[in-house]
Amino acid sequence: MRHLILPFLLTLCFYIESIFVDFLPTGIFGRDWILVPHFLLVLLIIMGISFFRNRTLIYAAVFGLLFDIYFTEIIGIYLVLFPIAVYISAKLAKILFSNVFTALFTSMLCISLVETIVYGMNILVLRKSMDINEFSMIRLVPTLILNIIFFIIVYFPFNKFLLNRKKEEINE
Template sequence: MKKFLLPLLFLFLFLLESFFAQYAPPEVFGRNYILAPHFLFGGILFLAIYAGRKYGIIYAAIFGLLFDIVWIEIIGIYLFLFPFITYLISKIMHVLQTNIIVAFFVSLVGIALLELGVYEMDFLIHITTLDFMRFLELRFYPSLILNAAFLLIAAYPLKRHFESFADSLRDE
């Protein structure tokens, strides 16, 4: 039963991201910031940290492709970056302690790497005209703050769910 809850959870996070991006006010604190929610990717990173690298990379590839198909004009950016960063984060977590505070900060690093990777790919193929400092000010920092707020709220429930998922896999 828990195996079926996992895709539903990630589908919910995917839809939550979409609703947030669509209905978030364009002006936040008197400025036009670009808020990029990465709730789904944060959940995938927590899955890789607490349930295992294999499941994290599989879900990262599936939802990276889904993300590319639904939102991006070029298929491959998220399909490559989601599993690659998930793999890097899971390798980093083999060195570090697996507690919720470390998982929170390492997941934020993963989200930061995703933002930087997407910006660099968009800049290389001339989709964006933002220079790097403007990108940091308008999108990177506000997006990190938004995703940190989400992870603060969702970290403990995600941790508990993925630990129980990992336990159910061991019991089978």
């Protein structure tokens, strides 16, 4: 039963992202910001740093495919980007001293990378029209602020859960 808690948390986060977008009113802060919750990606990045990297890469690929099927018009982009983000964050955590600040930094770096690549693919493939300054101010910065808030809320309890889970699996 304990083995199902982690996939359940990731699935719950996957659905919370879509609910969050549906219930967040547009222009909530007096601006037409585009807030993109990457709650699932934040959890996957924390997992990549604190848990078993290879297992996290599998979770990232599976949920990336589900994300593509459920949300996007370009199938395969999140299937590739989620594992890349997890891999980059896991490698950076090994190079840098792993703590809450480096985890936050790598999370925001990876979210910025994912958002920028998705922006580029939307420009190239779907012919969406948004210049880079507009993307930065209307979408990227508000998205990073939202995900920083989420990271601060979930990091300590989720990291503690992952470390306990890792100890249990090593002892088994």
